[in-house]
Amino acid sequence: MTRLLYRFSVSLFMLALGASYLDAADIIPGRWPAEKVNRWYANQPWPVGCNYIPSTAINQIETWQAESFDPETIDRELGLAESIGFNTVRMFSHDLVWEADPEGFKDRVRKVLDLCEKHNIRLIFNPSHPAPRTDRSDQFRAGGGQDEHPIPLGQQGGFTGTGDLVPRYLPPRRDPV
16 A cells, blocks of 8 residues: 555656646747747648659668769659649658768758758658668668669669667666666
8 A cells, every 4th residue: 555655646746747847848938839839830731742752762871872862853753742732741861871971961951952942842851760770771881872773663662771770879778687
C-alpha cells in the first residue's frame, strides 16, 4: 500500500509539474497566442502532394549527392506536380550526403527550395530517415558514387536508411546491474 501511495504521489507531482510548465509556455517571449496560430492556419491551403524523389534517382542519397543531383529533372517534375494541383512535396535526405559535403548539400537544398517556390510548392523536408541501413549504404560512406540506374516507369527499391548510424551518436547503452 505504501508503494502504491508513493507512486501515486510521484505521478501527481509530475502531473502538477507538467501543468505548470504548460502554463509557463503561454508566456514564452515571441510565442504566438493560440488565436494567432489558428488564424494563420485557417489561411493555409490544404496540403495536396506526395513523397517525392526525382525519376533519375534510385534513393535519397542519389537525390542529394553532387554527382547525381539533377535540378533540371526536379524543375520539370515539380512543374508537372504543380500542373495537376499539387502544392506540397515531401523529400527525404540522408546523413551520409551531409557528412560527405555539408556546404554542397546545403546549396542543393537551397536550389530545391528555389524550385519549389518557382512552382508554388511547399517542401516538407525530412533531414534523415531511420529505416534500417542496407549494405549499399557503405559505398556512399567511402566517397559517393551513383547507384544502379533507375528502371524507367518501374518501382525503385533503393531507399537507404540510416539505422546503424544512429547508435554512434547516442551514449553507450548500459546494462542494468
